[in-house]
Amino acid sequence: MNEKQVHKFVNRYLDATECSILEKSPVHFTVKLSPVADRELTNRPYYWSFVDRVGAEPETMTFLFVTDKNRYDAIEEEKSRKARAPLPDPEEAAQDAAANAALGRSLGFLHGSLAAPARVPREDLYFGARRLDQLFDAAKAKGSFVYLFQEPEKRSIDPFSSTPYTAWLGVNIRVEFACDRKREEIHCYGVSLATGQCVEQFHDRLLTRKLTPRLPANIHVTKNGITYNKALGIVEQTLERRLRGYDYGWAEDASARLREELERIGSYYEPLIQNAPEENKPQIEEQYAQRQAEIRWQYEPRVTASAINCGIFHLEGID
Amino acid sequence: MSQPTTPQAGQAQSGSASVTRKLHPLVDLQCDRAWFDELQNRLARGGPWDDWTLYQLTMEAEQAKRIESFEQLLCLRSLPSFEPMPHQISTARKVVHEMGGRAILADEVGLGKTIEAGLVLKEYIVRGLAKRVLILVPASLVLQWVRELNQKFGIPAVAQKKEHSWGYDVVVASIDTAKRDPHRDIVLGSDYDLIIIDEAHKLKNKKTTNYQFANLLRKKYCLLLTATPIQNDLDELYNLITLLKPGQLGGQSEFAANFVVDKRLPKNEDQLQEALSSVMIRNRRGDGGIHFTRRFVKNVPLALSDEEKALYDAVTGFVKERYEESGGDLSSMLSLVTLQREVCSSRDAVFLTLVNLFKKTAEDSPVRPKIWELVEKIKNIKANTKAEKAMELVKQFGEKVIIFTEYRATQEYLLQFFQQHNMIAVPYRGGMNRGKKDWMMDLFRGRAQVLIATEAGGEGINLQFCHHMINFDLPWNPMRVEQRIGRVHRLGQTEDVKIYNLCTLGTIEEHIVNLLHEKINLFELVIGELDHILERFENGEGTLEQKLAKMLLEAGSDTALKERLGELGSSLSRIRSEVRTGQNPYAPAPAPDLLVKMDKLGQSVEVRP
Numbered sequence: 001m002n003e004k005q006v007h008k009f010v011n012r013y014l015d016a017t018e019c020s021i022l023e024k025s026p027v028h029f030t031v032k033l034s035p036v037a038d039r040e041l042t043n044r045p046y047y048w049s050f051v052d053r054v055g056a057e058p059e060t061m062t063f064l065f066v067t068d069k070n071r072y073d074a075i076e077e078e079k080s081r082k083a084r085a086p087l088p089d090p091e092e093a094a095q096d097a098a099a100n101a102a103l104g105r106s107l108g109f110l111h112g113s114l115a116a117p118a119r120v121p122r123e124d125l126y127f128g129a130r131r132l133d134q135l136f137d138a139a140k141a142k143g144s145f146v147y148l149f150q151e152p153e154k155r156s157i158d159p160f161s162s163t164p165y166t167a168w169l170g171v172n173i174r175v176e177f178a179c180d181r182k183r184e185e186i187h188c189y190g191v192s193l194a195t196g197q198c199v200e201q202f203h204d205r206l207l208t209r210k211l212t213p214r215l216p217a218n219i220h221v222t223k224n225g226i227t228y229n230k231a232l233g234i235v236e237q238t239l240e241r242r243l244r245g246y247d248y249g250w251a252e253d254a255s256a257r258l259r260e261e262l263e264r265i266g267s268y269y270e271p272l273i274q275n276a277p278e279e280n281k282p283q284i285e286e287q288y289a290q291r292q293a294e295i296r297w298q299y300e301p302r303v304t305a306s307a308i309n310c311g312i313f314h315l316e317g318i319d
Numbered sequence: 320m321s322q323p324t325t326p327q328a329g330q331a332q333s334g335s336a337s338v339t340r341k342l343h344p345l346v347d348l349q350c351d352r353a354w355f356d357e358l359q360n361r362l363a364r365g366g367p368w369d370d371w372t373l374y375q376l377t378m379e380a381e382q383a384k385r386i387e388s389f390e391q392l393l394c395l396r397s398l399p400s401f402e403p404m405p406h407q408i409s410t411a412r413k414v415v416h417e418m419g420g421r422a423i424l425a426d427e428v429g430l431g432k433t434i435e436a437g438l439v440l441k442e443y444i445v446r447g448l449a450k451r452v453l454i455l456v457p458a459s460l461v462l463q464w465v466r467e468l469n470q471k472f473g474i475p476a477v478a479q480k481k482e483h484s485w486g487y488d489v490v491v492a493s494i495d496t497a498k499r500d501p502h503r504d505i506v507l508g509s510d511y512d513l514i515i516i517d518e519a520h521k522l523k524n525k526k527t528t529n530y531q532f533a534n535l536l537r538k539k540y541c542l543l544l545t546a547t548p549i550q551n552d553l554d555e556l557y558n559l560i561t562l563l564k565p566g567q568l569g570g571q572s573e574f575a576a577n578f579v580v581d582k583r584l585p586k587n588e589d590q591l592q593e594a595l596s597s598v599m600i601r602n603r604r605g606d607g608g609i610h611f612t613r614r615f616v617k618n619v620p621l622a623l624s625d626e627e628k629a630l631y632d633a634v635t636g637f638v639k640e641r642y643e644e645s646g647g648d649l650s651s652m653l654s655l656v657t658l659q660r661e662v663c664s665s666r667d668a669v670f671l672t673l674v675n676l677f678k679k680t681a682e683d684s685p686v687r688p689k690i691w692e693l694v695e696k697i698k699n700i701k702a703n704t705k706a707e708k709a710m711e712l713v714k715q716f717g718e719k720v721i722i723f724t725e726y727r728a729t730q731e732y733l734l735q736f737f738q739q740h741n742m743i744a745v746p747y748r749g750g751m752n753r754g755k756k757d758w759m760m761d762l763f764r765g766r767a768q769v770l771i772a773t774e775a776g777g778e779g780i781n782l783q784f785c786h787h788m789i790n791f792d793l794p795w796n797p798m799r800v801e802q803r804i805g806r807v808h809r810l811g812q813t814e815d816v817k818i819y820n821l822c823t824l825g826t827i828e829e830h831i832v833n834l835l836h837e838k839i840n841l842f843e844l845v846i847g848e849l850d851h852i853l854e855r856f857e858n859g860e861g862t863l864e865q866k867l868a869k870m871l872l873e874a875g876s877d878t879a880l881k882e883r884l885g886e887l888g889s890s891l892s893r894i895r896s897e898v899r900t901g902q903n904p905y906a907p908a909p910a911p912d913l914l915v916k917m918d919k920l921g922q923s924v925e926v927r928p
Binding site (some may be wrong): 001005009012014015016017069126127128130136139140142143145146147148171172174176178180181182183184185186196203207211212213228231236239240242243246248250251252255261264265266267268269270272281284287290291294297298299301302303304305306307308309310311312 | 338339342343345346347348349350351352353354355357358359361362366368369370371372373374375376378380381382384385386387388389396397398399415416417419420421422445446447448473475510534535537538539540561564565566567569570735
């Protein structure tokens with residue numbers, strides 16, 4: 001993700017969670033979080049449990065999110081240089097200082113200006129930044145399970161006609177190929193609950209439609225022909241068939257490394273156990289077993305599939 | 320929906336929440352079904368349903384984070400705040416892609432082992448291969464590691480303070496704490512994805528509790544960091560490797576048979592190097608490639624005041640007398656030599672030692688009145704020549720200055736002295752707890768002009784922002800002098816470093832300064848060079864410090880002392896030139912040179928600040 005993509009991501013997150021953006025430029029946002037976003041991002045569980053229990057009006061936090069640090073800093077620098085350029089009248093400045101000092105004496109320590117707003121914490125958001133990861137997690141927490149309808153493409157002229165819709169089970173799956181190293185793929189499947197047809201790149205298809213959580217007028221959803229469980233089976237089988245065709249050279253290498261490593265520690269521990277006095281044997285054997293388990297943990301090749309998110313999507317047509 | 324990385328992960332998940340299918344004779348596909356249960360759950364209850372935009376954003380985030388290939392070093396794209404050096408990147412790459420994540424990082428001092436370890440750690444975190452991480456370091460370095468990992472790498476590392484700290488994912492702790500109850504059981508009961516041990520040469524002896532503790536840790540990946548994987552003999556290296564990869568060099572007896580002639584002399588070096596190359600990386604400085612800023616060293620000769628001189632002479636006489644009485648027994652005399660050195664520092668330092676000596680001496684001993692005589696002489700001293708000179712220098716610089724002294728009493732005196740002259744000076748010493756040390760560092764970085772540190776404070780502090788240093792007195796152990804300088808003169812220092820040695824004429828100090836400065840040229844040595852010189856000089860026959868003390872006690876007259884110090888100096892400068900030219904590199908002490916030979920274990924690095 002480059003700066004632009006981060007900026008766009010943040011913008012859409014703030015919109016989706018109804019945060020109020022106080023100020024924005026192509027490189028930053030000053031934003032007062034909505035309660036939903038505040039709960040996800042500020043890590044204040046005690047505060048929020050207090051608000052919930054007392055029913056008080058929540059005071060959410062305000063942040064400065066900088067999405068392009070270098071450009072933001074350059075712009076700010078420029079601004080402050082311009083601001084400094086016309087020097088204030090020295091006499092006036094001296095008077096101000098004297099007044100502030102006098103106020104300070106009578107009121108105790110005083111900030112530069114009484115009207116100064118509370119400090120707005122700054123967060124630099126870049127790919128890899130912890131705050132951005134938190135934004136990713138926050139999006140996921142509220143973006144995992146959906147139930148949506150396609151908005152009809154054009155409003156039907158006849159108010160009594162009804163467009164047929166099909167329900168789909170859509171799921172985005174992350175597949176991890178791991179040993180001591182790892183790589184990942186993302187597979188997006190959709191299974192028609194009417195016919196059991198399975199479609200790849202289903203997520204891309206969804207992005208071309210307009211979707212809404214509300215049931216549109218003048219539509220009817222075709223009766224499901226298969227159960228959810230059956231649909232799940234179809235997704236897993238399709239995935240399995242696809243993955244079977246892959247090259248597993250990496251796994252063979254990893255298994256060879258695993259074997260090699262097991263032999264190596266065997267060559268160390270087996271004579272050690274043989275020559276050890278009887279009373280020490282159990283201890284060494286335990287350590288040997290532990291080392292073996294560690295090496296399996298480290299090298300054993302495995303493929304895991306887990307869902308990123310999923311939902312039921314009602315799309316136009318009968319498929 | 321994320322996968323735990325624990326070793327039981329494979330089995331623990333079976334049941335209704337996941338299902339296993341066979342993909343290949345060697346590989347199973349494990350399908351997680353938790354999402355499906357939750358979906359059905361929500362369908363049955365009619366919601367709640369999530370937002371479509373957030374659904375899309377979640378996918379975008381996952382696509383951005385996806386690990387495309389086994390090979391790339393992905394951490395680099397998420398580290399905008401700094402740029403690692405090429406040798407650090409290639410080291411991290413090698414550890415992750417060729418060594419399976421278990422390695423000894425043995426770069427020479429100052430090439431950034433911490434950065435390399437940080438890169439490896441970040442890479443495993445980014446790839447989701449490491450979550451639970453334990454970093455064991457000397458207590459004095461805990462906060463520095465935490466800071467570095469947080470600031471440079473954006474890794475939320477936490478310093479272990481209380482028992483509950485162990486619950487965090489990335490914990491930095493001192494091994495001495497971790498091995499003690501109640502922490503021990505918690506640590507040994509955890510499966511760590513990655514364990515990093517800094518200053519791992521402290522684990523070279525397998526009889527120590529630290530070694531045994533480290534050997535019990537359960538880990539997937541493991542990094543051992545040390546600049547000196549071999550200090551004395553080859554067994555040390557063997558022990559370190561056994562922590563990482565038992566059997567890599569064969570069993571203990573095979574190792575001895577295959578690779579060791581004498582405990583300090585290896586054989587079959589090519590094979591040994593081959594075996595080491597899959598567990599160890601050692602980058603070295605390129606020849607002449609050290610582009611540190613320069614060091615300027617100036618000795619400041621000072622004449623003692625009459626009263627101080629009188630005290631020095633009296634103490635010297637006293638020490639000689641005791642030595643003759645003891646019939647040449649050295650061990651008990653070493654503490655007496657300290658007295659002489661202390662006179663050169665401050666009267667406060669001598670006074671404290673004398674008082675302690677007085678208390679230890681039997682009441683009817685004839686020595687007691689003699690000690691009192693010395694104390695009387697102390698009373699006559701009204702001013703400290705060195706302190707006045709130090710003050711003059713500090714005023715002259717007008718910038719931050721660090722003053723090192725060997726003695727706590729001198730430190731106290733100087734603090735008071737500077738305070739009286741309206742200068743802000745802060746202390747730093749080994750006995751302070753971590754929080755206080757950090758606080759002192761912040762004060763020095765901020766408004767204090769002077770930091771007064773005792774020797775123990777030398778480890779683990781980085782003072783690149785200061786480039787003036789005064790050695791109020793000098794340790795006799797050159798490594799400790801080097802350590803002092805290393806605090807200031809290191810990567811990141813942008814100014815030339817100015818070092819001033821206060822040196823009282825006509826005392827033992829004059830000889831020492833001469834020896835360290837002229838003969839070893841200590842102050843202008845390349846970092847790391849001194850190790851080699853001393854290793855060879857000492858050759859297992861006692862330290863330079865001990866040899867000096869012995870000489871001092873045995874020499875009858877000043878001229879005899881000068882002569883013997885001269886000899887010592889010449890042998891040091893001979894060794895130095897040998898080390899410099901790399902001549903005769905395998906004898907007489909092969910240990911460090913063995914490492915020098917391990918060229919294939921890393922690369923030569925040109926370092927620029």
